Amino acid sequence: MTQVYNFSSGPAVLPRDVLLTVQAEMTDWHGSGMCVMEMSHRGKEFTQIIHEAEADFRKLLNIPANYKVLFLQGGAHFNFSMLPLNLATESSAVDYVDTGHWSRIAIKEARRYAKVNVVASNEDRNGTYVPDEASWKRSDNAAYLHYCSNETIGGVEFQHTPDSGDVPLVCDMSSNILSRPLDIARYGLIYAGAQKNIGPSGMTLAIIREDLLGKARAGTPTMMDYQVHAAADSLYNTPPTFAIYVAGLVFKWLLNNGGVGAMEARNIEKASLLYETIDNSNGFYNCPVERPFRSRMNVPFRLADEALDDAFLEGAQAHGLLQLKGHRSVGGMRASIYNAMPLEGVRALTEFMRDFARSK
Structure with missing residues (x-):
């Protein structure tokens, strides 16, 4: 098969070694005679899978013992609702930082359940930066402070962890979790959809x-109570077993390749190469995001002459460079270069970009 590089924002590329392991174990996991998709979620085989996945995830992020790890269903969207239902009351003030599309969806949902205070927004500069913390207008008694660490569509990423004081810090880390080391102790809650840096969608x-x-308000649906899932070790109901299995393989792949510290170094190298190509193109390409806030995971860029967009995408496809079209809400191009994207893929993309610019 011809080599291709998949720059999709999610569901996203998975490590090839992981896919090969899945292929080899598809019909018979470790001599059990069963595919993981056929196993009882309460049997000894799957119990081993989920316990190893959690242990490896904890090791990767050095998660303290006083934190629970939950394997949930419903995507990050589900947590947009779970969060205020579990950590706030109808009369609570909850603080949100608005840095783009996913922040705004989280804010819209939270307004159904609590009094949202938007402490800062980047809409004044078309969503191209992270507002300085000194300008944030925080509530006096917020139940929590929420932010999205990496906006997948806008390509804006926090390069630091906000200081929330005694207020629980909550983060939607869907598109950059496991891409750099974290100090988990600074957070009250982190949630992340799996389909970018962890594994298949649906988890x-x-x-x-x-x-x-244990603080969910009265009337919270049972399946939306974090305590219910924590008490049952993520097995209150049938969990997304296959997604957990693949995530566990991704965690082992990360550990075998140096962990999140090594991933951060690789991600910096990949992002630097791509941004340098854009910035050194004499205006042929441009990135709308202000430089201090550029994402290492999702790189949006535009061609100065948008009439060339279709030709660019067709040429990229012909060179095995897939899923480069920008989100429908903003247009242009976007290259998502998560942990599983090899440096060779970014080199292939930048070579094509330079050749395409020279030919026009």
């Missing part, structure tokens, strides 16, 4: 400090 991981459990 979300949550890391929640134990003192925040």
Whole structure:
């Protein structure tokens, strides 16, 4: 098969070694005679799979013992609702930082359940930066402070962890979790959809400090209570077993390749190469994001002459460079270069970009 590089924003590329392991184990997991998709989620085989996945995930992020790791369903969208239902009341103030599309969806959903205070927004500069913390207008008694660490569509990424003081810090880390080391102890809750840096779609991981459990308001649906899932070790109901299995393989791949520290170094190298190509193109390409806030995971860029967009995408496709069209809400191009994207893929993309620019 011809080599291709998939720059999709999610569901996204998975490590080839992981896919080969899945292929080899598809009909017979470790001599059990069963595919993981056929196993009882309460049997000894799957119990081993989920326990190893959690242990490896904890090791990768050095997660303290007083935090629960939850394997949930429903995607990050589900957590947009779970969060205020579990950590706030109808009369609570909840603080949100608005840095783009996914922040705004989270804010819209939270307004159904609590009093949202938008502490800062980047809409004044078309969503191209992270507002300085000194300008944030925080509530006096917020139940939590929420932010999205990496906006997949806009390509804006926090390069630091906000200081929330005694207020629980909550983060949607769907598109950059496991891409760099974290100090988990600074957070109350982290949640992340799996389909970018973890595994297949349909699963979300949550890391929640134990003192925040058991506070769901009356009337919260059972399946939306973090405490219910924590008490059952993510097995309250049938979990996304195959997604957990693949995620576990991704965690082992990360550990075998140096962990998140090594991933960060690789991600910096890949992003630097792509941004340098854009910035050194004499205006042929441009990135709308202000430089200090550029994402290492999702790189949006435009051609100065948008009439060439279709030709660019067709040429890229012919060179095995897939899924480069920007989100429908913003247009242009976007290259998502998550952990599983090899440096060779970014080199192939930048070579094509330079050749395409020279030919026009």
